[in-house]
Amino acid sequence: MSVRVRFAPSPTGSLHIGGARTALFNWLFARRHQGTFILRIDDTDLDRSSEESYRSILRSLEWLGLNWDEGPYLESERLELYRRAAEKLLVEDKAYLCYCTPEELAERRREAQAKGLAPMYDRRCRYLTPDERSRLEAEGRRPTIRLAVPDTGTTVVSDVIRGEVAFDNATIDDFIIVKSNSMPTYNFATVIDDHEMGITHVIRAEEHLSNTPKQILVFQALGYELPVFAHVPMILAPDRSKLSKRHGATSVEEYREAGYLPEAIINYLALLGWSPEGEEEIVPLETIISQFSLEKVSKNAAIYDTKKLTWMNGHYLREGDLDRITRMALPFLQARGLVADPLPDKNYPYVRAVVEAVRDRVKTLAEVADAASYFFTEVTEYEEKGVRKFFARPEVVDLLQQAKERLQELEAFTMETTEKTYRDLAAELDIPAGQLIHPTRLAVSGRTMGPGLFEILELLGKERVITRLEQAIAWIRENIKGADGESN
């Protein structure tokens, strides 16, 4: 039997990293077994579902490369299926109409808790007489449908990751399967869909483990065959609490906007709760797919660690195909107004070269843009620390002046020729090359760190280098006391 799995988010927010990992594990499992990965949207909660969330989730999945083979199916478009199933259970007396209102239920729940009792539904509508029923209906009450749960016996969840987990039926409520607005509840719709869609493996977050016996009861009531269950551990925020917005970036879209690469997120997420055979942490997707197995998924909840993700992102940024990285960096450069949008084709090679020079020393696409600014704009200020260190020396104006003159004579302005010029000059002056290099970097970039100086010079080109050198000399003369040997 071929594998069929599904990812079934509710469209009540953007895809967060926990959901992304659940989707990833389903996707990996499908790909590993040449199965089918289905996307289903569990939008039975009319109040909380939104079109924007739906679009955002699809966008995130696509961006991550978690392509689905079927769907997206919307539960809200499959209501007839749930209605028929509920009808069948009603006819077979496996479910019943309940006329209690939410207010009444809340009140009884509150009372039970006050007495220290388990806040379970008291099943009062389970054995209503026809008279009682028509009286309640006459009151205009809109009923829900509840499953008639056996009060004895146990329901065992057989879970690939956790083994056999037994639940005492007596602890399970006669839970609602159809709401009074005739929408099915999650525990009902999910069962029918999993059955109808021929889902063979239900891979989902651990928060659903406790719901599973209820679903199994529905499977059994409907006479459906059970799928295999696998409950993957939750992903927790750094303070061990459940993930939420107050923990900073938790949605896939936020990571995308912060300049993370999909392959880094995929690699990182794959290692959160699962581990490959070797000791290598940078694992190509093909390897992850070929090695992925539910049995190797760990049981304990994981706390996500942005530091490791960032490290991985830096790796993929450095190693990735340059054209692709450049394309991905482009929006970040444009957002800062550094390059035109759209970028004229003739400017592409320069942007590409800048990205190449800069990407070795940053970890995100946003940082690529930050580190590249002076390749696209004038240098208007010099880093304070660098000024003190390199511009404040009395001989610096003379040094920059000499360097400028030598560079001016250059025909070919390349990494090699500029470096030779600097090395030779340093040798002639009998000073370490650094004394020339550091002030020059500050002069042409405004910064004390960055790519190798000669790489910068070649990229900037002779004209801009000379101009920036002159500007720096003027700036020093104006701002640094006693900078010019002859002025006092």
Added chain:
RNA sequence: GGCCCUAUCGUCUAGUGGACUAGGACGCCGCCCUCUCACGGCGGUAACCGGGGUUCGAAUCCCCGUAGGGCUACCA
């Protein structure tokens, strides 16, 4: 409160009774490389939640605590 899951360095994890002096990765620290910053290389720091068992032997099996998490909704 009831039910369920989980428990190895700060974090992600390897580990399925002897190969454990507990391995790897991120982070952090140091050194090397070097025009700076990174990269890279080398080295270091750091963990089996506690208590009882079982066993010749326990990180590994069992029990009890404790801690964290989940479910207990006309949310999913």
